[in-house]
């Protein structure tokens with residue numbers, strides 16, 4: 623095992639939505655001068671704050687006391703701001719909790735998560751358990767729950783660099799900053815370029831340059847109908863679905879960090895079918911992961927991520943290069959010209975690899 627650690631110059635930043643109920647308090651913090659406007663360059667290229675484009679960005683006055691009190695709240699001096707802290711990637715959430723001494727959590731939430739991710743319970747039993755856990759009061763518990771512990775990625779939260787963004791839609795987002803360390807568990811012996819196709823079903827299709835492939839699926843969940851739940855049970859329900867989607871995505875990250883020398887991906891394509899409430903919530907976790915977490919994980923592991931522009935990756939024939947929408951029918955690819963057939967997700971990966979190799983040749 624290599625003990626070499628790599629520390630990056632750029633910190634990782636993750637945005638979580640603040641809740642509407644706290645907007646008045648945020649305006650108060652701005653009025654009191656606890657939140658101060660940050661001047662950002664108009665060009666995205668020169669902006670050190672990547673990600674969110676906002677109509678106004680605020681930083682905290684030096685000396686402001688900022689800590690997380692539970693998965694849904696940041697305590698700023700004496701004001702409790704509601705924000706979806708539980709949507710941070712596992713390592714970042716763990717760093718946040720370990721730097722928040724007054725953190726509390728619902729007792730039994732980890733056990734509930736295990737039950738939901740097993741198929742041996744009935745939805746009715748899960749409803750009872752979920753309601754019981756959700757209706758307890760939070761107890762002091764400075765342990766990050768519902769996350770995948772990582773030996774490779776550790777993040778330290780830097781509360782003094784917290785930012786608040788006011789976006790054009792008049793919503794507020796909180797950006798939390800972390801210093802991330804990566805300690806590889808595996809030697810970089812057999813790494814190779816890997817193309818990925820991300821969606822809902824399957825969650826991810828991976829194709830190695832050597833042509834071996836693999837598909838990851840989301841873990842099926844046992845859940846009751848969300849419409850019959852109390853507001854607090856519903857809030858926990860949303861958190862469980864999000865955590866499960868994140869855990870599934872982080873399995874893919876672990877695989878890539880072990881096996882990829884470079885990752886090639888395109889814009890996220892979520893299957894455009896009517897989706898259930900659970901699938902919509904899960905899609906949010908996958909989306910956050912694909913656009914915010916994946917690139918920062920890979921960057922910490924020093925694995926380049928190449929995002930290629932989307933276009934015809936699943937309708938172009940990898941054999942004869944004929945492009946036609948009719949080449950693809952759902953999960954099946956069948957070329958109208960040469961008859962080549964394959965799984966449509968694998969075809970998309972094959973085309974991504976091909977395009978990436980072409981750009982490499984151009985560079986060389």
Ligand SMILES: [Zn+2]
Nearest residue numbers: 939942957960
């Ligand atoms: Zn063909």
